[in-house]
Amino acid sequence: MHKDKFKHVFHFINQFVDFEQKELDAMLHVVEFIQLKRNEIFIHEGEIADKIAFTNRGYLRVYYHHNGEEITRDITPLHSFATALPSFVSEKPSFEIISAITDCELIIIKKTDLENLYQSFPKWERLGRRIIEEMFVESQRRIYSFITETAETRYNRLLRQYPDMIRQVPLKYIADFLGIKLQSLSRLRKNIKS
Amino acid sequence: MHKDKFKHVFHFINQFVDFEQKELDAMLHVVEFIQLKRNEIFIHEGEIADKIAFTNRGYLRVYYHHNGEEITRDITPLHSFATALPSFVSEKPSFEIISAITDCELIIIKKTDLENLYQSFPKWERLGRRIIEEMFVESQRRIYSFITETAETRYNRLLRQYPDMIRQVPLKYIADFLGIKLQSLSRLRKNIKS
DNA sequence: ATAACCATTTAACATTTGTTAAATAATGAA
DNA sequence: TTCATTATTTAACAAATGTTAAATGGTTAT
Structure with a gap:
């Protein structure tokens, strides 16, 4: 059952x-x-x-x-x-x-x-x-x-590994998870796109 | 035995x-x-x-x-x-x-x-x-x-928790452990002393 | 639909940490 | 001891991230 x-x-x-x-x-x-x-x-x-x-x-x-x-x-x-x-x-x-x-x-x-x-x-x-x-x-x-990676690298890794998570989870939680502030994550996302 | x-x-x-x-x-x-x-x-x-x-x-x-x-x-x-x-x-x-x-x-x-x-x-x-x-x-x-602490706080915590370790382990390894460069650790140690 | 709330972005400036290059200090081997 | 090596510090400048404040966008409840 x-x-x-x-x-x-x-x-x-x-x-x-x-x-x-x-x-x-x-x-x-x-x-x-x-x-x-x-x-x-x-x-x-x-x-x-x-x-x-x-x-x-x-x-x-x-x-x-x-x-x-x-x-x-x-x-x-x-x-x-x-x-x-x-x-x-x-x-x-x-x-x-x-x-x-x-x-x-x-x-x-x-x-x-x-x-x-x-x-x-x-x-x-x-x-x-x-x-x-x-x-x-x-x-x-x-x-x-x-220890070894920048926040941007950590973010990119997350993006690759859990694309669905990034879509469903508010960025403030992602930012914490990455060990940076929400605003820094936002800035870093802008750099990636361009 | x-x-x-x-x-x-x-x-x-x-x-x-x-x-x-x-x-x-x-x-x-x-x-x-x-x-x-x-x-x-x-x-x-x-x-x-x-x-x-x-x-x-x-x-x-x-x-x-x-x-x-x-x-x-x-x-x-x-x-x-x-x-x-x-x-x-x-x-x-x-x-x-x-x-x-x-x-x-x-x-x-x-x-x-x-x-x-x-x-x-x-x-x-x-x-x-x-x-x-x-x-x-x-x-x-x-x-x-x-996520939440500065490198200086992490270092101070280590100092309190494992004072003997800091004495016996070269600072380059401590720096890696803390996630910062040797020179940054050195700078931060200077600030603590003063 | 509207208002209230939450999420995200943006920007200017501050702080922290990295980078490079060197000087000094400490240690160990010959 | 003396030399060579390793450890640590220092400093000037660069890059990354934080802070504060605000604007914009999206969502939800009424």
């Missing part, structure tokens, strides 16, 4: 681990679908992040408050996992906020259910490790790009 | 998981100690990273070649794990190089041995996941600091 709703998440996890049906079923019994409208919040500031989301549709952003301003650290690509990890792993209130940039459909799993999966099926723990490893590698790539 | 040689690594892993003696023994049988002189290389460019190191003593750096220059992306804190993760997880040749900034003592475990530990003892897989999670969180903190 509704197997197509799991198409993307199955495709994602199959990159890492081959599951038996019973292992998949265990997951299917504990996940939940939710819809978020644009600007709705998935993880609130001060809340303990006790769940993780897979973005079946739409874009989330991870941000926090800094001198009264919102700083967007991350925009989730389509079909990937997101949570406020510092809170999720430490079980302390989250300083990070996660909200929907566009209307979203999320597949949610609670931390307690995830830990049960980890306990019951070593392969799920393996998947958890593999996914985090990939996210870590991507995070390091981004650090390289902050 | 030589239990004190494992003091730091035990302290590190005890933060995450409580092991039984047999689980620890399994690890003790497969690890190896090596000494590196300053500038000796732990992972070469083009090599497949098939091992991971815990820095029992000394500082490693992770760098890669970019337009003929060495770009240092990371300096390992004391008593932490390091490998060229993209190569380690993909088993492809490493573009990252890891070498010793100072004389180092490393505790090494081969990837195959680590995977055997993962297979044999779910708690080891759990530890692997937990450690990566922490590294990922730290990596995200660093991205925040690239």
Whole structure:
């Protein structure tokens, strides 16, 4: 039932681990679908992040408050996992906020259910490790790009890698993601066009 | 025997998981100690990273070649794990190089041995996941600091957090780590003193 | 349709960081 | 020690990005 709703998440996890049906079923019994409208919040500031989301549709952003301003650290690509990890792993209130940039459909799993999966099926723990490893590698790539590239190069890379994201996500979030101000991004876009 | 040689690594892993003696023994049988002189290389460019190191003593750096220059992306804190993760997880040749900034003592475990530990003892897989999670969180903190902080603030933070590192690591590596040029770091150090 | 709001651009000027080139300081090898 | 090498600093100028303020464009709610 509704197997197509799991198409993307199955495709994602199959990159890492081959599951038996019973292992998949265990997951299917504990996940939940939710819809978020644009600007709705998935993880609130001060809340303990006790769940993780897979973005079946739409874009989330991870941000926090800094001198009264919102700083967007991350925009989730389509079909990937997101949570406020510092809170999720430490079980302390989250300083990070996660909200929907566009209307979203999320597949949610609670931390307690995830830990049960980890306990019951070593392969799920393996998947958890593999996914985090990939996210870590991507995070390091981004650090390289902050060290070696200009903002313009970072923008062009984003444009190539996630053309759809640039179309759907307001530039102020893109600018934060690139580590520059909105006005600087605008200037740099003008230079690219000409 | 030589239990004190494992003091730091035990302290590190005890933060995450409580092991039984047999689980620890399994690890003790497969690890190896090596000494590196300053500038000796732990992972070469083009090599497949098939091992991971815990820095029992000394500082490693992770760098890669970019337009003929060495770009240092990371300096390992004391008593932490390091490998060229993209190569380690993909088993492809490493573009990252890891070498010793100072004389180092490393505790090494081969990837195959680590995977055997993962297979044999779910708690080891759990530890692997937990450690990566922490590294990922730290990596995200660093991205925040690239987005919101000036180079001077990043330098001051490093100074507070790892005063010993600043003393032992040449400034050119620190500058790369902060994402600025050596001369800019020097200028900024002058401003701080006055 | 209109008004209010949000997104994006533009521009002038300020600040930070990069670039180039050199001088000085510190370190290690012969 | 002395020489050679590496590390660090300095300075003048260039380039990139930030800041402030405003104009323009687009979207949404009523």
